[in-house]
Amino acid sequence: MITNTLxxxxxxxxxxxxxxxxxxxxxxxxxxxxxxHNPEFTPHGxxxxxxxxxxxxxxxxxxxxxxxxxxxxxxxxxxxxxxxTITQMLFVEGNHFCPxxxxxxxxxxxxxxxxxxxxxxxxPHFFPHRDIDASHPDILLxxxxxxxxxxxVRASRDVDGKNVFAISGRGINSRLVINSxxxxxxxxxxxxxxxxxxxxxxxxxIIKRRGFxxxxxxxxxxHHQISEVSLLNEMKIAGGEHG
Amino acid sequence: xxxxxxxRKIVLDIVRRHGTKPTQLIQxxxxxxxxxxxxPDDAMDVIATALSVPRTQVQGVTEFYSFLSTEAHxxxxxxxxxxxxxHLLGSRELMSYLCQQLRVKPGTTRADGQVSVDYTSCxxxxxxxxxxxxxGYALSQLDRSRIDQIVELVNQGVPLNQWPRDFFTVRDNxxxxxxxxxxxxxxxxxxxxxxxxxxxxxxDEIEKSGLxxxxxAGFQTAWKWRFCLEASxxxxxxxxxxxxxxxxYVVCNADEGEPGTxxxxxxxxxxxxxxxxxxxxxxxxxxxxxxFIYLRGEYLYLQPHLEAVLDERRRLGLxxxxxxxxxxxxxxxxxxxxxxxYICGEESALIESLxxxxxxxxxxxxYPVTYGYLGKPTVVNNxxxxxxxxxxxxxxxxxxxxxxxxxxxxxxxxxxxxxxxxPGIYEYVFGTTVGEILRDCGARDTLGVQVGGxxxxxxxxxxxxxxxxxxxxxxxxxxxIFDKSRDVLEITRNFTHFFAHESCxxxxxxRVGTSLLKNELDKIxxxxxxxxxxVELTNLCTLIKSTSHCGLGQTAANPVLSTLERYPELYEARxxxxxxxxxxxxxxxxxxxxxxxxxxxxxxxLQQEEA
Numbered sequence: 001m002i003t004n005t006l007x008x009x010x011x012x013x014x015x016x017x018x019x020x021x022x023x024x025x026x027x028x029x030x031x032x033x034x035x036x037h038n039p040e041f042t043p044h045g046x047x048x049x050x051x052x053x054x055x056x057x058x059x060x061x062x063x064x065x066x067x068x069x070x071x072x073x074x075x076x077x078x079x080x081x082x083x084x085t086i087t088q089m090l091f092v093e094g095n096h097f098c099p100x101x102x103x104x105x106x107x108x109x110x111x112x113x114x115x116x117x118x119x120x121x122x123x124p125h126f127f128p129h130r131d132i133d134a135s136h137p138d139i140l141l142x143x144x145x146x147x148x149x150x151x152x153v154r155a156s157r158d159v160d161g162k163n164v165f166a167i168s169g170r171g172i173n174s175r176l177v178i179n180s181x182x183x184x185x186x187x188x189x190x191x192x193x194x195x196x197x198x199x200x201x202x203x204x205x206i207i208k209r210r211g212f213x214x215x216x217x218x219x220x221x222x223h224h225q226i227s228e229v230s231l232l233n234e235m236k237i238a239g240g241e242h243g
Numbered sequence: 244x245x246x247x248x249x250x251r252k253i254v255l256d257i258v259r260r261h262g263t264k265p266t267q268l269i270q271x272x273x274x275x276x277x278x279x280x281x282x283p284d285d286a287m288d289v290i291a292t293a294l295s296v297p298r299t300q301v302q303g304v305t306e307f308y309s310f311l312s313t314e315a316h317x318x319x320x321x322x323x324x325x326x327x328x329x330h331l332l333g334s335r336e337l338m339s340y341l342c343q344q345l346r347v348k349p350g351t352t353r354a355d356g357q358v359s360v361d362y363t364s365c366x367x368x369x370x371x372x373x374x375x376x377x378x379g380y381a382l383s384q385l386d387r388s389r390i391d392q393i394v395e396l397v398n399q400g401v402p403l404n405q406w407p408r409d410f411f412t413v414r415d416n417x418x419x420x421x422x423x424x425x426x427x428x429x430x431x432x433x434x435x436x437x438x439x440x441x442x443x444x445x446x447d448e449i450e451k452s453g454l455x456x457x458x459x460a461g462f463q464t465a466w467k468w469r470f471c472l473e474a475s476x477x478x479x480x481x482x483x484x485x486x487x488x489x490x491x492y493v494v495c496n497a498d499e500g501e502p503g504t505x506x507x508x509x510x511x512x513x514x515x516x517x518x519x520x521x522x523x524x525x526x527x528x529x530x531x532x533x534x535f536i537y538l539r540g541e542y543l544y545l546q547p548h549l550e551a552v553l554d555e556r557r558r559l560g561l562x563x564x565x566x567x568x569x570x571x572x573x574x575x576x577x578x579x580x581x582x583x584x585y586i587c588g589e590e591s592a593l594i595e596s597l598x599x600x601x602x603x604x605x606x607x608x609x610y611p612v613t614y615g616y617l618g619k620p621t622v623v624n625n626x627x628x629x630x631x632x633x634x635x636x637x638x639x640x641x642x643x644x645x646x647x648x649x650x651x652x653x654x655x656x657x658x659x660x661x662x663x664x665x666p667g668i669y670e671y672v673f674g675t676t677v678g679e680i681l682r683d684c685g686a687r688d689t690l691g692v693q694v695g696g697x698x699x700x701x702x703x704x705x706x707x708x709x710x711x712x713x714x715x716x717x718x719x720x721x722x723x724i725f726d727k728s729r730d731v732l733e734i735t736r737n738f739t740h741f742f743a744h745e746s747c748x749x750x751x752x753x754r755v756g757t758s759l760l761k762n763e764l765d766k767i768x769x770x771x772x773x774x775x776x777x778v779e780l781t782n783l784c785t786l787i788k789s790t791s792h793c794g795l796g797q798t799a800a801n802p803v804l805s806t807l808e809r810y811p812e813l814y815e816a817r818x819x820x821x822x823x824x825x826x827x828x829x830x831x832x833x834x835x836x837x838x839x840x841x842x843x844x845x846x847x848x849l850q851q852e853e854a
Contacts, residue, residue: 043606044606045606045750046749046750046792048750048751048752048790048791048792049751051790058789060606060792063606065608082789085786086752086786086790089752089755090751090755092755093754093758124759147751148751148754163297165299166297166302166303167601167748168299168303168305168306168307169306169307169748170306170307170584170601171743171744171746171748171754171758172743172748172754172755172757172758173748174748174754177299177302179298179299
């Protein structure tokens with residue numbers, strides 16, 4: 001039941017009890033860029049792409065509770081520039097080589113890059129050394145592309161009930177680790193049908209031998225803005241959950 | 244290498260000693276580290292199985308906290324404080340001397356496994372540095388002769404308990420006492436006073452006093468306590484307000500990690516009863532039965548002393564079941580040691596750490612007052628806040644509020660260090676000017692003062708009339724003085740390294756931004772900066788400040804912003820005349836090629852053209 005309203009960029013948006021600003025925005029068809037958020041999972045609030053201004057203060061739309069009368073700014077020059085910078089940060093901290101990445105065209109990081117009009121990496125690259133885990137017969141883990149959204153962590157823990165992934169280390173040395181004595185995927189119970197194998201927004205976790213089933217040029221973001229795709233997928237969930 | 248049976252037994256005994264509780268994970272890992280010099284892979288499996296937690300939680304925690312390591316430390320693990328206050332006292336030179344004498348490189352373990360050496364963040368002995376830690380225990384007043392002795396002791400394998408005691412002497416150095424320090428309360432006096440007045444009336448006194456949190460953020464203490472008291476029991480009983488049966492917790496934040504701050508160390512050393520009494524009064528008011536002192540790992544040496552104080556209070560009937568014979572007033576306190584993570588000073592990260600997890604700040608709301616330790620309403624206050632609350636409970640809110648300014652009542656205990664004659668502890672009423680403080684501690688030829696530590700503000704000479712107060716210069720207690728011989732950019736560079744090292748890595752702007760900031764400062768200080776870099780620096784700072792997840796990221800750019808604003812000419816003087824300079828040394832990058840080709844002629848070198 002709709003109980004109240006807030007505004008986003010001047011547009012009146014209704015919200016339900018317990019909604020975050022992201023929930024309300026998505027249901028109303030307002031796209032707020034995001035990478036670590038996926039409405040199927042507990043909000044996380046780490047990528048900070050969904051930073052919006054709520055009554056003058058910056059908040060993460062995916063975790064901040066909606067409240068009556070809030071004035072939310074979303075599509076502003078300042079916020080869009082901040083989102084571009086954050087996207088650039090995500091690119092330079094890892095090793096993202098789109099032309100040789102099999103996720104290219106289906107990658108949300110790349111698509112957000114297009115959306116925020118990111119034309120270069122801007123910052124010096126970190127070129128970190130990160131291990132690839134190709135041990136599993138069906139799943140590849142390429143840590144070079146990990147953006148620490150923890151969607152695989154949440155999916156494996158909350159949906160698959162296997163706790164395969166976690167973040168270890170600290171700061172810029174953070175890394176995705178595997179819950180097995182050898183630290184490799186082959187010694188976990190993970191299967192290609194697990195939720196965790198299909199939630200990675202980038203190309204860090206991919207199913208082997210499927211990379212080029214859809215040719216480059218015919219992939220999702222080759223033809224659609226991430227804003228439309230995201231709303232199309234997530235409006236259903238937002239509506240379904242609360243409707 | 245697999246664990247031997249004996250090692251496995253050691254690990255399991257430690258787990259058992261801590262009640263096989265996952266919340267004790269950091270305590271367990273600290274002990275394992277002490278016994279085995281590291282947390283071996285196999286020990287992680289043993290611990291994870293025993294505690295029924297995922298192995299990745301054990302690994303994640305081990306690799307998060309600086310004092311835990313997956314690689315073996317030496318039998319003597321020596322850490323030298325890398326705080327700017329220790330730099331001023333010559334810590335960097337001493338470190339190279341130490342390494343030279345021990346024949347070991349920083350960050351490594353000597354081949355014979357006897358000793359390892361590394362840098363660590365501020366150890367809180369800034370008034371008696373250069374300081375360090377050996378196997379976790381604080382070393383004060385290091386100098387060449389002391390280092391010579393340490394090298395001798397290490398090489399001969401003399402056990403720590405046979406080292407000269409004065410190596411470990413930590414002095415209070417209290418130079419000025421005020422409302423909190425002048426008359427420490429007699430154990431039990433504030434509690435008895437609160438009981439006779441009634442705890443509701445005592446809460447009114449706290450409210451009347453205007454006491455604000457002493458950690459730096461300055462939230463009204465009475466509000467925090469009230470929110471906790473009025474919180475419903477979280478998920479356990481939704482919808483019920485003011486449920487007195489729900490567990491509540493009182494936590495003393497003794498994770499004093501802000502470089503240059505050491506006043507909590509002195510409060511815990513010499514005013515521990517007052518601090519614990521403040522916690523006990525808080526517990527009575529909010530209805531908590533369990534308290535924690537989250538003691539930073541660097542203050543390990545204080546643990547036995549604090550345990551003794553807690554024991555004494557149990558004997559005096561001031562802790563435990565039926566405090567002061569009042570049925571139903573049950574409260575006890577457990578000490579929880581940190582393991583080297585500045586971020587755990589942030590209250591929600593501290594709670595995560597108390598729960599045996601990585602110190603990653605939570606999303607707020609909900610705030611700890613409603614959803615804190617194990618999801619229950621929790622008050623987290625600074626050491627000094629509790630010390631003040633005890634005095635207020637004894638002497639009344641009016642007494643306290645009669646001092647200070649309109650928005651900042653009472654007094655503030657400062658930790659003063661750096662370029663002055665008498666570093667140490669000074670207590671001032673709020674409203675005191677920086678100039679007055681500088682005179683008292685014997686500071687001369689002062690260039691500027693870093694008020695509130697790296698996360699605070701660098702103020703210049705023309706601002707010495709500014710006042711100590713939440714509405715002007717807020718500080719958690721750090722007050723670092725720099726004279727005119729010091730290099731502002733080097734100070735700033737040290738702070739950017741600190742934040743990059745301490746960022747937890749949860750959110751993008753702080754994880755990546757603090758490292759970018761560090762690299763930018765390195766580039767400018769190395770003489771490779773250009774005008775473009777200053778613009779870059781400002782933009783980057785603004786982004787990190789405005790989009791980071793918690794206080795660490797939101798303040799990490801302050802050192803750069805506050806010095807750039809006050810000393811643009813010092814930055815400009817370091818820049819090259821060209822409009823763009825690559826972030827690396829062109830000629831330096833060719834070194835490997837020169838070695839491989841055996842060339843060193845003029846054509847094997849490159850120089851950046853100066854336009």
